[in-house]
Amino acid sequence: MNAVVFDVALTAYILAAVAALSSLIWRRDDLGRAARVLTLAGWICHTAAVGLRGMELGRPPVLTLAEVVSVVIWVAVLVDLVVERRYGITAFGAFLLPVVLALGLGLPTGLRDLALEPQASSAWILVHVALVLVGLAALVLNFGSALMYVLQERQLKAKRPGVFYYRMPSLQTLDRLTLVTLTVAFPFLTVGLGLGVVRAGRAWGRDLVLDPLALFSIVMWLVYAATLSGRVVGRWGGRRAAYFAIVGFCVLLATLGAGVIFQGRHGS
Helix, strand or coil: CHHHHHHHHHHHHHHHHHHHHHHHHHCCHHHHHHHHHHHHHHHHHHHHHHHHHHHHHCCCCCCEHHHHHHHHHHHHHHHHHHHHHHHCCCCHHHHHHHHHHHHHCCCCCCCCEECCCCCCCCHHHHHHHHHHHHHHHHHHHHHHHHHHHHHHHHHHHHCCCCCCHHHCCCHHHHHHHHHHHHHHHHHHHHHHHHHHHHHHHHHHHHHHHHCHHHHHHHHHHHHHHHHHHHHHCCCCCHHHHHHHHHHHHHHHHHHHHHHHHCCCCCEC
8 A cells, every 4th residue: 555655656756846847947936836736745645655654564664775765755855845935945846856756766676675683673773774864865955956056057157047047046055055954964874874883783793894785885974074074174165065965976876776786784
């Protein structure tokens, strides 16, 4: 049942993405409103799907890679709705929803279960996963705002405003949003990964350093740590920070891919 409800949510997200992109290109406010309504409807159905899966399994639905990605999408869409409503960045969904679809369309098949041993299936793993989920969701938003920044800057430098120009916020607003999302994401990601390393190190020993998902997670953390350090210490901003955010998200996708493709202690 939860799979059917999730498919309904995914369909709503698809329609919302089409409406949001159409609103951006043709400057149609009615399509923008339709996109927000469809996004909200999709999120409500997604909430129901996550709840149903939890009831069917009798446990929190965050213990497989598919479930982790699903909840990341759920949190990212919720924050998108809040950002659009609170800050009036109505074009944000046009950049976030395609990312959501790229992640969501891979969920029904191909993602393997996490290999959770009895002693690892505890409050430790739930806290670890929950913290990482919040961090990853904020990084999805970080990528969306960085992508908007790059496109907006290129249009300004070319002195020929394109179809996106009139619907997107100022570069200053986008740069601030990129910084805020990274600042929120990094502590959650750091503590979540730290808990995972401590717990898995005790349970798995040396096998941890050979786990593909763990290794890629460390690389991802280093990229985002360098980006945040550059912004705080090196006064990075603007285009450089946006490009680092995009590179970091590519590493994030590679990290999720490592959990699917390669065998390791995280994979079944």
